[in-house]
Amino acid sequence: GQNIDQPTEMTATEGAIVQINCTYQTSGFNGLFWYQQHAGEAPTFLSYNVLDGLEEKGRFSSFLSRSKGYSYLLLKELQMKDSASYLCAVRDSNYQLIWGAGTKLIIKP
Amino acid sequence: ETGVTQTPRHLVMGMTNKKSLKCEQHLGHNAMYWYKQSAKKPLELMFVYNFKEQTENNSVPSRFSPECPNSSHLFLHLHTLQPEDSALYLCASSPATSDLPDEQFFGPGTRLTVL
Numbered sequence: 001g002q003n004i005d006q007p008t009e010m011t012a013t014e015g016a017i018v019q020i021n022c023t024y025q026t027s028g029f030n031g032l033f034w035y036q037q038h039a040g041e042a043p044t045f046l047s048y049n050v051l052d053g054l055e056e057k058g059r060f061s062s063f064l065s066r067s068k069g070y071s072y073l074l075l076k077e078l079q080m081k082d083s084a085s086y087l088c089a090v091r092d093s094n095y096q097l098i099w100g101a102g103t104k105l106i107i108k109p
Numbered sequence: 110e111t112g113v114t115q116t117p118r119h120l121v122m123g124m125t126n127k128k129s130l131k132c133e134q135h136l137g138h139n140a141m142y143w144y145k146q147s148a149k150k151p152l153e154l155m156f157v158y159n160f161k162e163q164t165e166n167n168s169v170p171s172r173f174s175p176e177c178p179n180s181s182h183l184f185l186h187l188h189t190l191q192p193e194d195s196a197l198y199l200c201a202s203s204p205a206t207s208d209l210p211d212e213q214f215f216g217p218g219t220r221l222t223v224l
Contacts, residue, residue: 004151008149031209031210033210033212041217042113042199042215042216042217042218043152043199043215044215045212045213045214048209048210048212050209050210087152089152096154096157096165097152097154097213098151099151099152100151101149101150101151102149102151
């Protein structure tokens with residue numbers, strides 16, 4: 001079966017750095033996505049990785065290792081507004097997105 | 110209106126009721142999706158429409174019936190639902206062209222409660 005694993009919840013301090021991991025086992029691979037979802041709101045697109053390596057976008061970076069079936073989302077200089085759930089999703093060989101259950105990130109002052 | 114809109118935002122219905130959820134996208138996209146989101150569970154893809162044609166039905170019970178009259182509008186018709194169908198129902202759209210990453214844009218969702 002297809003599976004995406006990510007931690008259920010993480011806590012970090014304002015101004016710090018946090019890394020949210022995602023491991024996947026899917027039928028084929030056509031890219032990995034990270035989405036942010038604030039409570040009661042729609043998920044919004046953060047990043048996309050299809051080749052190995054690090055993609056940087058401001059305070060957020062996303063890393064992919066296809067051989068290890070592994071990705072992480074790195075958030076720097078954490079702000080209170082970064083408190084949200086972060087969803088990892090992999091596009092499989094049928095071009096469908098397989099979603100993880102999300103990681104709830106709690107930022108403390 | 111911009112982006113993806115959904116109505117109603119909240120819906121409470123009995124098991125014998127019939128109701129419909131509406132989704133509209135103002136992005137000129139060619140694909141639209143219905144997802145079910147339950148607490149602490151992954152997003153569950155229900156239906157996919159590409160250029161108004163249904164291309165995916167992930168073993169969804171027949172009490173959920175989708176309709177896509179054009180590439181901008183998507184409906185989810187509900188009848189004789191069960192309490193376990195209570196969840197957040199998200200609509201999304203994507204360009205569905207050859208350009209990557211073809212990310213999905215989500216609406217705010219309809220919070221459905223079945224009594």
